[in-house]
């Protein structure tokens with residue numbers, strides 16, 4: 174039997190917002206495979222994540238296959254809208270965000286957070302990008318403002334470049350090479366009418382960016398891949414446009430070769446594969462974990 178053993182690897186996972194996020198299932202799978210997991214969460218959700226990591230009522234969601242519990246080595250705040258702290262303009266933020274950010278005691282920019290992890294843990298083997306934000310996602314493409322569009326692109330797409338750039342020095346020379354994995358959606362290549370606000374453009378950008386990045390970090394032995402996940406009702410997705418995502422999940426399930434929706438654990442399993450030596454020559458790829466939905470013409 175060929176198992177996946179990530180013992181001794183350091184995995185930096187972004188995008189855990191709660192215990193329904195794809196990144197939550199990915200983090201658990203990485204720890205179950207032996208990796209040390211560090212979470213970098215949006216400052217707004219650090220308290221929520223610390224809650225699901227400690228509350229009795231959430232214990233079941235922390236369980237790993239061997240009966241132990243998911244326990245990241247660290248939970249750090251990071252706002253992927255900022256490459257360095259010089260980008261932070263507190264006075265331009267809403268008052269509640271200003272107050273919350275003013276209380277943070279660590280560097281919550283991408284570069285500062287990645288440097289802190291790379292130095293404390295002596296390197297980074299795995300980087301997970303599971304971040305998306307589009308303030309106007311419920312607006313149609315026609316009604317999307319320039320500001321909303323550019324913000325969606327910056328946070329949901331450019332952040333992969335900024336994170337990879339910051340992590341690359343810490344991935345260099347790691348045994349087996351580093352692995353970067355991001356999450357995309359079919360809305361980046363086909364028309365999904367309700368996926369607006371610049372989100373479809375952000376995913377399209379993310380897809381070519383991942384290929385570009387694969388070239389630029391490849392000479393150091395690192396790999397960059399994306400998973401295109403089928404629609405899944407994370408807590409955040411359910412709240413965007415109640416009813417709409419449910420319809421997408423049902424439609425995709427009915428029209429997929431496997432005739433069922435995906436499970437978030439299936440995305441996590443595919444991430445494990447991409448981060449493992451089994452995928453040592455796989456880079457610049459988009460792996461569809463969507464029950465085959467993308468091959469259909471209807």
Ligand SMILES: NC(=O)c1ccc[n+]([C@@H]2O[C@H](COP(=O)([O-])OP(=O)(O)OC[C@H]3O[C@@H](n4cnc5c(N)ncnc54)[C@H](O)[C@@H]3O)[C@@H](O)[C@H]2O)c1
Nearest residue numbers: 188189190194195215253304305306356358404405407409
């Ligand atoms: N749920 C789906 O149907 C689906 C399908 C395909 C791809 N995806 C992608 O999977 C990824 C994870 O989505 P999810 O469904 O787990 O939802 P989620 O809301 O749980 O995850 C998105 C995460 O992005 C984080 N985020 C938003 N703005 C940020 C910022 N400025 N800085 C740092 N973090 C920020 C949020 O805090 C959240 O944790 C996203 O890239 C999403 O586009 C989702």
